Amino acid sequence: MASVAGAAVVVGVDGSARSMVAVEVAVAEAALRHRPLRIVHALSWPKLPVPLPPGLTETAPGLRQQARGYLSEAAGIAGRVAPEVAVRTSLVTGRPATVLREESRRADLMVIGERGMSGLLLGSVAMELTSQAPCPLLVVRGEPRPTGAVVVGVDGSAQSMRALDFALEEASLRGTPLVALHAWAGTDSTELDRDVAAKREQWSGAAQEQRVLAETLAGAGDRYPDVLLRRQVVRGNAGSLLTDWSHTAQLVVVGDRGRGGLARLVLGSVSRHLIFHADCPTAVVRGTDPITDAGETARTEGHRRGAGSAPADSASTPAFRL
Template identity: 40%
Template sequence: MTVNDPRITVGVDGSAGSTAAVTWAAKLASRRRLQLKIVHGLQVAGLYYGGGMTGIGAATLFEAVQKDGERAIADARTLAASIDKDLVIVTDLPNDPPVPTLIDESRHARMLVVGRTGTGGFTGMLVGGTAATVAAHAHCPVAVIRGRHDSAIVPETGPVAVGIDGSPNSEQAIAVAFEEASLRGVPLVAVHAWNDIVYEDTRGTARILTQPGTLEEGEDRLLTERLAGWPEKYPDVEIGRVLVRDRPRRALLEISEEAQLVVVGSRGRGGFTGMLLGSTSQALVQHAQCPVLVVRPERKA
């Protein structure tokens, strides 16, 4: 998570999900002593092209949309300042669609934060896959702020959980998860889920492994190897291990009911080439019971 600009960026739209995202992002920026950038995309292209409006009507509607955006920005700024009066806050209100805006903002952020739902400038922040799209293409980790049972109640207690599968992207998720657990002063739960069905070719031919005991020993060894060295780097972080024969998404969704944050890589070792967001990450972004932090592979210069 090394980026030129030391900032946390949050996308806002005035919805309840957006309010939760601003609160979470402001607390994180305050804790890290980073700048907070609040962004709202106006999404005004349709007012002029294909929207059936021209002249005074389009101008009037644009003015209303802009005022809504300004109000969302102002409310978010007031909320963030109430959390930390010394927080450095900047804002932006571009006349651009939300997804390209957020992806571009991710080039200059330590972390990008979005709510689980949206209205106005960020309509359909989950419906239609906007959050998943941002998480799949961003240049920094993306936090999707989810509450318990689809509510606005975002948990602030419980451990940080991380999904581990042995992929390079999983290694990056482990690094971020330890940092977040240390920052919060809470335990880290390392979750490694596996099953005894493997696919042997591109046609999806499956076979069931006949030595589950031997396989479990290997998976336990993999988890141990992936955690090696981290206790020395973060001696303040208590580490719990969960090794379960199950689908990763189900195991992580279950632990999200007790965690305050779940960290995953955007793609695991079972992902298909060209799939920018794996099925486990997608499931968590849409159904987790706590905020989800999706860690993207590092971009090569």
């Protein structure tokens, strides 16, 4: 997958225990990818019934000191887990989802915990980032495990091809097998068979779905000869089947949405299901590459200017060079 040279793995922290687990996962990913780690905390004012004057957050030194404490704790964890990884911390004033979305524009990978101190991180931040973050998003759920396969859901769409590329890279970096799961229902249609002359009722079935998976995986072995590839074609619900796999997998990977038109909602529902129910970390890979998509970059930049985010308060931690 295309990415910016030198781009960091970015992890969002809020002081919660789950966000510190996310730091452990993120720094391990950074070490595998030979990337630096950027630890970000979004400093936002608690919701009040009346609006506050601009810049009032800057006059709350207690909150800022607490936030710096979260970042220091996270940097210490990263240094203990992977001391060879270069770590930077960043304190940014703004809404967490907005801050992390902006960070994701320059990231190789974004990592967040399943929930935060308020218990709302998964619902408010992860859901927003799965549909808007330009880079792959890794939601840390369950207990991270060092063993087990990487499992990817594929459906024959261009979007799932990006998920497959990400999953192949992860399996190669982790030295573990990759399970490519294609779940189908009797009414499924894919981009690989849309021009087939035969009627759907004559063509649809297990043999056709095997063809869809085979064509999706064509060339994967040449690109990643070190990855043991296992294929599964199963008739059933993709969300449930991938959730079952998450009990033994070390990572589940899906695209942010599925096939075109109304069916586009199908894989979107799968990704939403997994970030709520998976028993292992789950990566959601978007179907476009905004790092090289000028239109997407322009739209995001325009939104950022409108949001009026304050500049980051960044500090490097060279002792961790980490």
